Amino acid sequence: xxxxxxxxxxxxxxxxxxxxxxxxxxxxxxxxxxxxxxxxxxxxxxxxxxxxxxxxxxxxxxxxxxxxxxxxxxxxxxxxxxxxxxxxxxxxxxxxxxxxxxxxxxxxxxxxxxxxxxxxxxxxxxxxxxxxxxxxxxxxxxxxxxxxxxxxxxxxxxxxxxxxxxxxxxxxxxxxxxxxxxxxxxxxxxxxxxxxxxxxxxxxxxxxxxxxxxxxxxxxxxxxxxxxxxxxxxxxxxxxxxxxxxxxxxxxxxxxxxxxxxxxxxxxxxxxxxxxxxxxxxxxxxxxxxxxxxxxxxxxxxxxxxxxxxxxxxxxxxxxxxxxxxxxxxxxxxxxxxxxxxxxxxxxxxxxxxxxxxxxxxxxxxxxxxxxxxxxxxxxxxxxxxxxxxxxxxxxxxxxxxxxxxxxxxxxxxxxxxxxxxxxxxxxxxxxxxxxxxxxxxxxxxxxxxxxxxxxxxxxxxxxxxxxxxxxxxxxxxxxxxxxxxxxxxxxxxxxxxxxxxxxxxxxxxx
Ligand code: CA
Numbered sequence: 001x002x003x004x005x006x007x008x009x010x011x012x013x014x015x016x017x018x019x020x021x022x023x024x025x026x027x028x029x030x031x032x033x034x035x036x037x038x039x040x041x042x043x044x045x046x047x048x049x050x051x052x053x054x055x056x057x058x059x060x061x062x063x064x065x066x067x068x069x070x071x072x073x074x075x076x077x078x079x080x081x082x083x084x085x086x087x088x089x090x091x092x093x094x095x096x097x098x099x100x101x102x103x104x105x106x107x108x109x110x111x112x113x114x115x116x117x118x119x120x121x122x123x124x125x126x127x128x129x130x131x132x133x134x135x136x137x138x139x140x141x142x143x144x145x146x147x148x149x150x151x152x153x154x155x156x157x158x159x160x161x162x163x164x165x166x167x168x169x170x171x172x173x174x175x176x177x178x179x180x181x182x183x184x185x186x187x188x189x190x191x192x193x194x195x196x197x198x199x200x201x202x203x204x205x206x207x208x209x210x211x212x213x214x215x216x217x218x219x220x221x222x223x224x225x226x227x228x229x230x231x232x233x234x235x236x237x238x239x240x241x242x243x244x245x246x247x248x249x250x251x252x253x254x255x256x257x258x259x260x261x262x263x264x265x266x267x268x269x270x271x272x273x274x275x276x277x278x279x280x281x282x283x284x285x286x287x288x289x290x291x292x293x294x295x296x297x298x299x300x301x302x303x304x305x306x307x308x309x310x311x312x313x314x315x316x317x318x319x320x321x322x323x324x325x326x327x328x329x330x331x332x333x334x335x336x337x338x339x340x341x342x343x344x345x346x347x348x349x350x351x352x353x354x355x356x357x358x359x360x361x362x363x364x365x366x367x368x369x370x371x372x373x374x375x376x377x378x379x380x381x382x383x384x385x386x387x388x389x390x391x392x393x394x395x396x397x398x399x400x401x402x403x404x405x406x407x408x409x410x411x412x413x414x415x416x417x418x419x420x421x422x423x424x425x426x427x428x429x430x431x432x433x434x435x436x437x438x439x440x441x442x443x444x445x446x447x448x449x450x451x452x453x454x455x456x457x458x459x460x461x462x463x464x465x466x467x468x469x470x471x472x473x474x475x476x477x478x479x480x481x482x483x484x485x486x487x488x489x490x491x492x493x494x495x496x497x498x499x500x501x502x503x504x505x506x507x508x509x510x511x
Pocket of ligand 1: 032070327328
């Protein structure tokens with residue numbers, strides 16, 4: 001009898017100290033997956049049945065925004081819960097992995113932690129019991145993965161499938177006496193949008209509707225849109241468009257041929273098809289871009305389905321929070337653009353779907369304004385841990401429970417630094433409220449003001465227009481207030497951005 005009591009007491013102790021009722025966290029993040037390419041968000045261009053599953057069984061957040069719309073900075077923000085100016089990653093610079101991160105805190109609290117897929121922070125992952133990462137951007141086919149002990153090439157395999165396999169292996173082999181936290185970071189649908197053969201075939205002849213703002217003339221907008229080089233019509237390369245180099249081209253010239261931005265394209269080598277130029281060419285480029293972009297997403301969606309099925313078959317689903325998101329939004333021909341960077345809605349908005357059985361009411365939505373600085377505090381709160389004071393976000397746990405606090409934020413601060421960068425996109429900062437957006441391109445001293453209720457596509461810059469004086473004054477005051485509140489002292493305002501973090505992990509290369 002005494003022995004039985006002791007056994008029960010020990011098992012209770014074990015469940016309290018080792019996890020027990022603490023939820024597992026499966027965080028799936030794609031790279032450059034815009035919310036408007038998810039059917040649960042009302043996509044006009046594709047269907048994502050497996051990602052949608054999370055919306056049906058959990059909550060879809062409608063207003064999640066990135067604080068700096070570019071890959072590496074968003075990843076640093078998600079790990080640290082801090083804006084770029086505090087976590088030291090405003091552009092593509094190396095993350096100092098001695099900094100505190102949510103992974104370290106969860107690991108210290110007894111979580112088994114994992115990082116699978118695209119890392120892109122230039123330093124070794126820290127705070128993870130198991131990590132298998134792509135060097136830099138990684139490759140779509142025959143991908144190499146680095147681990148703490150070596151590297152492995154997956155010859156003949158497609159990156160999205162390998163990441164899903166590794167994530168499932170993480171779940172299978174994890175220690176069963178601990179809760180887990182695993183970040184599954186897909187490379188897809190990042191440029192150059194190279195689908196696997198099956199999904200390429202699925203989209204090869206599909207016609208994708210053009211967005212309403214595809215032919216945006218940028219009238220009323222500042223120099224920034226006119227000067228940017230992320231336009232579908234002008235800035236997609238032959239590599240992006242999957243054009244084949246002439247067969248007799250020497251290898252040395254192949255790379256520069258592929259990097260060219262074509263102004264004419266002859267669609268068929270037999271000469272039967274007319275050479276495309278101007279508007280017809282822009283439309284054709286849009287189709288090529290979107291067919292490939294969406295085909296890579298379809299494989300990610302399949303991978304989400306496989307992970308959810310594994311959680312079901314392994315009896316893990318009820319104890320596991322599953323999140324699907326992307327490191328930022330993306331332009332799908334909106335304003336004639338591809339890529340991200342700008343504070344405009346398509347690039348600013350992150351998809352965020354979360355399932356948490358027994359806590360989140362299935363099929364719910366929230367329009368509470370959430371930010372990527374909130375993710376780390378959310379994971380900690382869900383795990384029953386305190387949120388450190390130097391994290392700038394706020395836990396979304398009350399939001400997803402359907403009890404958004406009365407004092408929840410109604411405005412957000414944004415800042416983008418990578419100017420000129422790869423796309424000649426002008427540095428800017430700004431404020432978005434629930435109804436308006438004010439953007440300041442500080443190197444140009446130019447402003448844009450949008451009424452998001454009456455002009456949700458942000459086509460009409462109201463800055464300096466009659467009748468906007470009071471509104472502009474109010475928004476400038478709010479921008480100043482937020483900038484101070486997040487402690488942005490312009491430290492990186494004049495930063496000359498490097499063009500990329502070092503891809504391979506330093507430790508492995510002996511540097
Ligand atoms: Ca990205």
